[in-house]
Amino acid sequence: MSTPVPEVFKIFSLHRYFIWSIEMREHFHQMGKQFSPTPSFFDNEDAGRAFMYLSYWYAGLCVVCEGWQVLKLSDPEIDGLLASSNLELLKRFRNGVYHFQPDYFDKRLLNPFVLGKEFDDWVESLTHAFARYLDAWSRNQTAVLDQPL
Numbered sequence: 001m002s003t004p005v006p007e008v009f010k011i012f013s014l015h016r017y018f019i020w021s022i023e024m025r026e027h028f029h030q031m032g033k034q035f036s037p038t039p040s041f042f043d044n045e046d047a048g049r050a051f052m053y054l055s056y057w058y059a060g061l062c063v064v065c066e067g068w069q070v071l072k073l074s075d076p077e078i079d080g081l082l083a084s085s086n087l088e089l090l091k092r093f094r095n096g097v098y099h100f101q102p103d104y105f106d107k108r109l110l111n112p113f114v115l116g117k118e119f120d121d122w123v124e125s126l127t128h129a130f131a132r133y134l135d136a137w138s139r140n141q142t143a144v145l146d147q148p149l
Contacts, residue, residue, distance in 0.1 A: 007071075008141065014067040015134045021060030025127060028053035055097045058112070058123065062094035064130055077129045086122045089115070 031050040065082060089111050096108030112119045 010071055011073070011134075011137060012141075014064060014071060014073075015138060017060060017067060018064045018130055018134055021057055021064055022127065022131065024053050024057035024060060028057055055093075055109070058090060059094040059097040061123065061127060061130075062090045065090065065126075068130075073133075075129070075133050078126070078133060081122065081126045081129055084122060086115075086119055089119065090123070 028050055031046060031053065065087060068078065068082070092108045093112055096106050101109065112123075
């Protein structure tokens with residue numbers, strides 16, 4: 001029989017997944033390269049690396065979205081962003097990343113690029129909203145732990 005996990009540790013776990021996701025985002029942004037997953041993609045080693053970081057950022061962010069919903073957390077900005085049809089595209093993208101796809105140009109992996117700026121802006125907004133929420137939550141937990149007994 002397993003011991004129930006205290007709520008605080010569930011949210012710390014969600015925070016860990018978020019930290020992993022934004023680490024991949026940082027690597028992606030450090031690449032500083034614009035790329036397109038087209039046949040010319042094979043000629044550019046940096047594009048492959050940038051796509052790897054972007055893919056793991058997006059897939060990790062999807063895990064954070066799922067954890068948010070499982071934990072039944074609520075924030076007006078995050079909840080509004082999660083109501084977007086882009087969430088389903090993000091889930092399909094994650095599935096394309098973490099489940100073998102024999103078609104190198106599988107549409108699950110290409111759809112975010114077809115949508116372009118609208119999808120990119122949504123992912124960035126969602127990332128920033130989670131950062132705001134989880135940073136404030138973490139600071140609050142630290143303040144509680146720093147209180148004298």
